[in-house]
Amino acid sequence: MTNTPTTRMPSATTSSPVTETVVSVSGLRKTYGDKVAVDDVSFEVGRGEIVGILGQNGAGKTTTVEALAGLRTADGGTVSVLGLDPQHDPAPVRELLGVQLQESRLPAKQRVVEALRLYASFYTDPRDPEELITLLGLQEKRDTAYENLSGGQKQRLSIALALVGNPQVAILDELTTGLDPQARRETWDLIEAVRDSGVTILLVTHFMDEAERLCDRVIVIDGGRVIAQGTPGELARGDRTGVTFRMRLPQPLDAALLADIESVTSMREVGLDLEVTGGPTVLPDVIIALHSCGLVPTEVQTISPSLEDAFVALVGRPPEENPS
Numbered sequence: 433m434t435n436t437p438t439t440r441m442p443s444a445t446t447s448s449p450v451t452e453t454v455v456s457v458s459g460l461r462k463t464y465g466d467k468v469a470v471d472d473v474s475f476e477v478g479r480g481e482i483v484g485i486l487g488q489n490g491a492g493k494t495t496t497v498e499a500l501a502g503l504r505t506a507d508g509g510t511v512s513v514l515g516l517d518p519q520h521d522p523a524p525v526r527e528l529l530g531v532q533l534q535e536s537r538l539p540a541k542q543r544v545v546e547a548l549r550l551y552a553s554f555y556t557d558p559r560d561p562e563e564l565i566t567l568l569g570l571q572e573k574r575d576t577a578y579e580n581l582s583g584g585q586k587q588r589l590s591i592a593l594a595l596v597g598n599p600q601v602a603i604l605d606e607l608t609t610g611l612d613p614q615a616r617r618e619t620w621d622l623i624e625a626v627r628d629s630g631v632t633i634l635l636v637t638h639f640m641d642e643a644e645r646l647c648d649r650v651i652v653i654d655g656g657r658v659i660a661q662g663t664p665g666e667l668a669r670g671d672r673t674g675v676t677f678r679m680r681l682p683q684p685l686d687a688a689l690l691a692d693i694e695s696v697t698s699m700r701e702v703g704l705d706l707e708v709t710g711g712p713t714v715l716p717d718v719i720i721a722l723h724s725c726g727l728v729p730t731e732v733q734t735i736s737p738s739l740e741d742a743f744v745a746l747v748g749r750p751p752e753e754n755p756s
């Protein structure tokens with residue numbers, strides 16, 4: 433994690449005090465006919481945080497954030513943005529909340545600067561469109577029609593449109609879906625710059641690498657319910673206190689040598705490597721034991737548990753490769 437959040441929220445495993453809650457969702461419920469899209473969702477977001485909403489297709493993520501933005505009517509529960517109620521009085525919330533929803537589409541011939549000026553005219557205290565064009569690296573595309581922008585440029589424009597009202601909170605849904613790896617990394621840098629400019633961000637994503645890179649905390653939704661929340665590191669570690677590493681040795685090893693080490697709990701061969709798992713001191717214990725036999729590994733790599741592993745363990749299935 434490269435982020436240094438200005439506030440930390442309580443999570444599954446921490447209890448730091450909340451300094452200022454800007455978004456609060458409590459017992460949210462939404463049905464479409466017989467279909468329960470959101471069953472019982474509660475969470476809070478503190479000022480300056482980037483919080484990820486993770487879940488598979490159909491988990492209820494978009495319904496949740498759209499209810500928060502006052503774009504869908506909830507059947508139960510409460511939502512609050514900066515103390516305002518978007519469900520019963522959405523107009524003032526729109527001044528404070530920017531929304532980038534999935535697949536924003538603009539008229540094909542509309543130029544970048546025209547779109548930004550038009551959207552700016554909807555707000556009482558908008559950001560300067562030219563400043564946003566610079567912030568989002570769209571200077572060279574300022575006068576380009578929407579239809580002639582690349583996928584990454586369209587995405588950056590949609591983020592600019594979410595920010596043009598000068599919001600204190602931004603909801604970004606499927607931020608980097610369909611972008612190439614470089615455009616994704618550029619978009620991530622941009623989101624960090626947006627957060628550093630003082631905007632609290634709620635990020636809906638399928639991508640675990642994106643959540644690990646950007647989010648101070650993540651909320652995992654499955655079947656319309658929150659099934660876990662915490663920092664990406666907390667969720668990835670889960671209950672694990674042990675260490676796993678892989679090493680490559682210059683010659684075959686008598687397995688009994690390592691099996692006798694108290695801190696070693698398991699070993700397995702992975703290709704040319706030996707993977708060892710054990711207690712907190714297992715890595716130095718193994719290296720010292722090898723050294724006493726005149727052996728030095730040619731490579732050693734510690735294996736960190738990933739958010740993706742945690743997600744699979746929690747949800748029972750991996751996040752979709754090709755989100756809809």
Ligand SMILES: Nc1ncnc2c1ncn2[C@@H]1O[C@H](COP(=O)(O)OP(=O)(O)OP(=O)(O)O)[C@@H](O)[C@H]1O
Binds near residue numbers: 468487494
């Ligand atoms: N307007 C609607 N009418 C009927 N059912 C809907 C509607 N919108 C969403 N649903 C259903 O509600 C459930 C939750 O949908 P939602 O879009 O909130 O999920 P999601 O987690 O955002 O999924 P995705 O990642 O695919 O966008 C899904 O089963 C979906 O099919």
